[in-house]
Amino acid sequence: MKDLIVGFEHLHRHTDFSLLDGYATVEEYGKYSKQVNQKFLCISDHGAMGSVPRQIRTCDENNLEPIFACELYVNQLQPDTTTIPSMTEFNRGLGTQEEQAKLRKSNHLLAIAYNETGYSNLVTLSSWGWTRGFYRKPRVNHEVLMQYKEGIIFTSCCYNSEIGQAFDVGGEGPAMEMVEKYMAMFGENFYLEIMLLDFSKQKPYDEFIIKASQKYNLPIIVTNDCHYCLKEDSEMQRKMIMVQTGRTMKQIEQALAQNDMADMFELQDSNLWMKSEEEINAKWESDYKDVIDYEILKQAKLNTVSLCEKAKGVKLDRTIKLPAFSESDIKFKESIIEGVVKRKIPRNKEYLDRIEEEYSLICQKGFSSYFLIQKMMTDEARKWYFETYGTSGASAVGPGRGSAVGALSCYCLGITDVDPIKHDLLFSRFLSPARGGKQIKFRFSGEPSFSNIDPIPMDEAIESAPFLSRSDRVWSDQ
Numbered sequence: 001m002k003d004l005i006v007g008f009e010h011l012h013r014h015t016d017f018s019l020l021d022g023y024a025t026v027e028e029y030g031k032y033s034k035q036v037n038q039k040f041l042c043i044s045d046h047g048a049m050g051s052v053p054r055q056i057r058t059c060d061e062n063n064l065e066p067i068f069a070c071e072l073y074v075n076q077l078q079p080d081t082t083t084i085p086s087m088t089e090f091n092r093g094l095g096t097q098e099e100q101a102k103l104r105k106s107n108h109l110l111a112i113a114y115n116e117t118g119y120s121n122l123v124t125l126s127s128w129g130w131t132r133g134f135y136r137k138p139r140v141n142h143e144v145l146m147q148y149k150e151g152i153i154f155t156s157c158c159y160n161s162e163i164g165q166a167f168d169v170g171g172e173g174p175a176m177e178m179v180e181k182y183m184a185m186f187g188e189n190f191y192l193e194i195m196l197l198d199f200s201k202q203k204p205y206d207e208f209i210i211k212a213s214q215k216y217n218l219p220i221i222v223t224n225d226c227h228y229c230l231k232e233d234s235e236m237q238r239k240m241i242m243v244q245t246g247r248t249m250k251q252i253e254q255a256l257a258q259n260d261m262a263d264m265f266e267l268q269d270s271n272l273w274m275k276s277e278e279e280i281n282a283k284w285e286s287d288y289k290d291v292i293d294y295e296i297l298k299q300a301k302l303n304t305v306s307l308c309e310k311a312k313g314v315k316l317d318r319t320i321k322l323p324a325f326s327e328s329d330i331k332f333k334e335s336i337i338e339g340v341v342k343r344k345i346p347r348n349k350e351y352l353d354r355i356e357e358e359y360s361l362i363c364q365k366g367f368s369s370y371f372l373i374q375k376m377m378t379d380e381a382r383k384w385y386f387e388t389y390g391t392s393g394a395s396a397v398g399p400g401r402g403s404a405v406g407a408l409s410c411y412c413l414g415i416t417d418v419d420p421i422k423h424d425l426l427f428s429r430f431l432s433p434a435r436g437g438k439q440i441k442f443r444f445s446g447e448p449s450f451s452n453i454d455p456i457p458m459d460e461a462i463e464s465a466p467f468l469s470r471s472d473r474v475w476s477d478q
């Protein structure tokens with residue numbers, strides 16, 4: 001099989017940032033890359049770009065080139081809406097049940113940035129999905145795609161794409177119309193994608209893709225839609241999908257037997273590991289030889305390498321985008337005083353001494369801006385939650401987590417909702433003169449994408465003058 005080794009790079013790969021779908025971490029992919037001879041590390045999570053900082057670090061550690069991508073969710077009917085109630089209204093306004101069913105579909109679209117503008121647009125598209133196009137999934141519509149398509153290569157993606165689903169429902173005719181639509185939308189930045197899977201509908205679909213390629217002279221890439229690193233991780237990924245769909249393994253097996261969930265190829269397929277080129281070839285040899293000519297496969301593999309060459313070297317603007325406070329110690333003090341009044345903090349010696357102790361240590365260590373920024377973030381999350389769900393917003397970040405609940409300053413600033421004196425919680429567990437501070441941890445509810453945001457470590461934040469950490473980059477990039 002040696003003569004079949006021409007070069008191949010994975011361009012479609014999910015990490016655990018594809019929540020309850022991707023099993024491998026970015027770091028695992030990075031480490032494993034050498035074993036399967038990858039020079040690039042392209043990550044294309046579902047709707048999210050949150051893994052980018054870790055992708056960059058992993059690439060640095062493993063001498064790989066990052067390629068930035070995202071498997072966007074698309075629905076042509078998706079309106080620009082920021083609140084859940086208005087989405088419900090929109091849904092009710094749709095005349096027929098058929099239209100309502102269409103609105104529920106979240107089709108897939110692989111998008112790969114090939115320059116800085118493309119990266120920025122990709123982040124904007126992902127962000128638009130989460131903040132303005134969220135309906136079950138973070139989604140974009142065609143208008144938004146057209147607005148932010150510059151610098152991005154789009155592919156026909158998997159069977160759950162608009163093309164794949166047109167093929168599923170209506171066969172070649174409607175699918176070809178969708179191909180034509182994408183050609184008109186994306187021009188030379190539109191590629192076709194084939195996969196060599198066990199999923200029963202993949203073979204006819206690949207045959208169609210090859211036909212479309214020949215009809216319109218479109219380039220094809222071959223991908224493996226990786227969801228995990230190792231072959232044996234397939235079982236774990238299936239279990240994750242079990243959690244995602246809220247069904248037991250038995251229920252899933254029954255559903256599959258009845259041909260329900262037939263399009264969830266992630267369930268049918270145990271092929272989604274990060275295959276080497278040899279393993280791709282072996283799959284072709286055993287199962288796809290009759291469907292895909294060797295020359296087509298060879299070109300599809302070569303195209304993955306040339307696409308990486310085109311998309312490499314995207315330089316990200318990683319400058320600090322956090323607010324800079326002048327006189328932050330004074331502003332911090334003012335916020336504490338406001339909080340004392342608002343929270344009706346008892347003005348007795350115990351409380352006042354504690355405030356004094358915390359305030360002087362926090363200022364002495366140069367952390368006052370850090371607290372002010374954390375306040376801005378939690379205030380904003382609560383405000384968003386209140387505007388979206390109409391409830392108090394308290395559940396947006398919860399009462400507080402970890403050792404930060406031991407800080408009376410956090411309680412005064414509204415970062416936490418726990419009075420540490422009342423509950424006998426120690427400030428020294430959070431911050432002490434002898435060692436650096438811990439971090440204020442968050443969990444944002446109602447926004448699954450945020451649940452993967454790491455807390456900002458205080459020391460790292462200060463070190464990077466003043467507040468850069470990987471979490472900050474997630475915030476600013478999103």
Ligand SMILES: [Zn+2]
Nearest residue numbers: 071108158160
């Ligand atoms: Zn997909």
Ligand SMILES: [Zn+2]
Nearest residue numbers: 012071158225
């Ligand atoms: Zn995928």
